[in-house]
Amino acid sequence: MTNHRIALIPGDGIGAEVLPPARRVLDVLGRRHGFGLTYTSYDWSCERYLRDGAMMPDDGLDLLRDKDAILLGAVGYPGVPDHVSLWGLLIPIRRAFRQYVNLRPIRVFDGVESPVRGARPEVVDFVVVRENVEGEYSEVGGRMNRGFADEMAVQEAVFTRAGVTRVLDHAFELATRRGGRLTSATKSNGIVHTMPFWDELVAERAARFPRVSWEQEHIDALAAKFVLAPGSFDVVVASNLFGDILSDLAAAVAGSIGIAPAANLNPERDFPSMFEPVHGSAPDIAGKGIANPLGAIWSAAMMLDHLGHPDAAEDITDAIAALLAGTAVRTRDLGGTATTAEFTEKLIELL
Amino acid sequence: MTNHRIALIPGDGIGAEVLPPARRVLDVLGRRHGFGLTYTSYDWSCERYLRDGAMMPDDGLDLLRDKDAILLGAVGYPGVPDHVSLWGLLIPIRRAFRQYVNLRPIRVFDGVESPVRGARPEVVDFVVVRENVEGEYSEVGGRMNRGFADEMAVQEAVFTRAGVTRVLDHAFELATRRGGRLTSATKSNGIVHTMPFWDELVAERAARFPRVSWEQEHIDALAAKFVLAPGSFDVVVASNLFGDILSDLAAAVAGSIGIAPAANLNPERDFPSMFEPVHGSAPDIAGKGIANPLGAIWSAAMMLDHLGHPDAAEDITDAIAALLAGTAVRTRDLGGTATTAEFTEKLIELL
Numbered sequence A, B: 001m002t003n004h005r006i007a008l009i010p011g012d013g014i015g016a017e018v019l020p021p022a023r024r025v026l027d028v029l030g031r032r033h034g035f036g037l038t039y040t041s042y043d044w045s046c047e048r049y050l051r052d053g054a055m056m057p058d059d060g061l062d063l064l065r066d067k068d069a070i071l072l073g074a075v076g077y078p079g080v081p082d083h084v085s086l087w088g089l090l091i092p093i094r095r096a097f098r099q100y101v102n103l104r105p106i107r108v109f110d111g112v113e114s115p116v117r118g119a120r121p122e123v124v125d126f127v128v129v130r131e132n133v134e135g136e137y138s139e140v141g142g143r144m145n146r147g148f149a150d151e152m153a154v155q156e157a158v159f160t161r162a163g164v165t166r167v168l169d170h171a172f173e174l175a176t177r178r179g180g181r182l183t184s185a186t187k188s189n190g191i192v193h194t195m196p197f198w199d200e201l202v203a204e205r206a207a208r209f210p211r212v213s214w215e216q217e218h219i220d221a222l223a224a225k226f227v228l229a230p231g232s233f234d235v236v237v238a239s240n241l242f243g244d245i246l247s248d249l250a251a252a253v254a255g256s257i258g259i260a261p262a263a264n265l266n267p268e269r270d271f272p273s274m275f276e277p278v279h280g281s282a283p284d285i286a287g288k289g290i291a292n293p294l295g296a297i298w299s300a301a302m303m304l305d306h307l308g309h310p311d312a313a314e315d316i317t318d319a320i321a322a323l324l325a326g327t328a329v330r331t332r333d334l335g336g337t338a339t340t341a342e343f344t345e346k347l348i349e350l351l
């Protein structure tokens, strides 16, 4: 029996409340589809930072290196600056393990009302492919003349041919397997060095994927189009920052950030990939047992898909769809009163 | 009688179709409120670029310098790369005349259906204040190893204390005069050099505006909130790029990009300010006489406000509200069949 070694990092806030449900679901599917899962949990978090001065131990990345995948809850806590917590845990993992593709599927489920009128279940089904390790999120830059009138900060966005090409190819391949359409997010009218380069590479790679019809849109117009015509997308490919913005916006358009999953992929499988719900640590509802576990559970489904169990992954997304369409049980973010435990129980029943 | 010298730059596409209606409206108000307007038109455009190799003449900026305001239609044309057309006209004007505040009011008008369920007329009324001359839109950067495997492009975002402070102060002052609430767009969890600096300056300036209650939101969460809770904003202040994205998104949420106006302000009045509709040149409908003139007309209202005629400006926005709420006449983008001329006629009747 295949066995997969999974690292669990609950992290902060509701992170610790949504991972156990995901683990229960995973175990059900392991038994059904005949694979094993061994878990190792790590308490890396803002709490640890406040106690020990670091989000993870010095050899943290080495501890993860031999795992097959990482399932993460959420990172972030009031009192710990975000750039400390994230650059001390999430971002180093993405980078050390060359998880250069961030994949975020967007679906409107039957039974979930979207805040956007045009976002009906039949029409909205797309994927945002985000470049995940370079671009606007860069360590290059700094500050000078601190505290003086001539103080300034600079931040370098760095786009490499290799880095852009590999994520574009991933997106074009995905579009080939899906609906055959790709939208590239750009801003070559305002960002005049990196974005025209991005556009050139899109045109160059597109030539190798003749079955994909593609277009590009400036990020401002594209954000507007997510609201005006959310049904018009198949695969959307974007830089690190633009992908971050578009995927959160798309999750909102789809009806709940509490459901949206994300995969941080190292497609070559040289290193473990990481799976995490899009929602954050939500300190306002943490500890109350009312968090929506579906983001973590759908992320677990993406993990199974990556580990070679697409059927098991589909069982999960089918059960999520059935839960939302067929029952009135739902957590508070979806307009219901169910607890995390009740919602999970119902899902396991449907599995 | 006060006289104002106005530079008209119709630009490309529907730009030439929406400025004449704006001018008609301006003349009506000049007669009513007792001020004069003298216009000088400039044919600066992509057409000119294709003919003469430049968007505007060498002394273009000097020709504008003695004007009291600039009213611009739209810039951009298929076949002319956006970074050529915009960096050859729009961006140099913004920068040479230190128009460091870009102001974009967002209102949902009665009679216009928003694509977002929660965006009801009573609740959505806010202003996006965008930094307009520095930040992510920078000429600093470049490309190396062109065409080789190790090719790369870098782009520097530059934030200065002076540049950020002046736009923040403008936003805090506006919030003091309006509802007393300010939201700052940030991304200090991902953009680790410039955005923490931005946040520090927001906290520093906030201390001088005790009547304003403020908060900050990461751009990804904020974009989502524009869709989930569009009624929760008063003044939103953002960097050049974030403001660009948020203001287009907000215009979409408000029901029509065809109505949204923008002011590029030099608050010190050392130089002319520029007013322009948010919509682009829309080559697909150009020349058909069906463009929505309200974006240009509302921009003209913002111009009158800036020139010291707030009553005249209000006459215009009142007439726009009456037109949309009280009549069935509307252009195609608003679901009607009226031409630009018919729509303008009706508005003038209501004035």
Ligand SMILES: CC(C)[C@H](C(=O)O)[C@@H](O)C(=O)O
Pocket: A189, A190, A220, B086, B244
């Ligand atoms: C055309 C483009 C350069 C411009 C911008 O991004 O500033 C436009 O989108 C705007 O918002 O005025």
Ligand SMILES: CC(C)[C@H](C(=O)O)[C@@H](O)C(=O)O
Pocket: A086, A244, B189, B190, B220
């Ligand atoms: C927390 C933050 C650094 C992160 C990002 O922007 O990448 C998050 O928003 C995400 O999308 O995973």
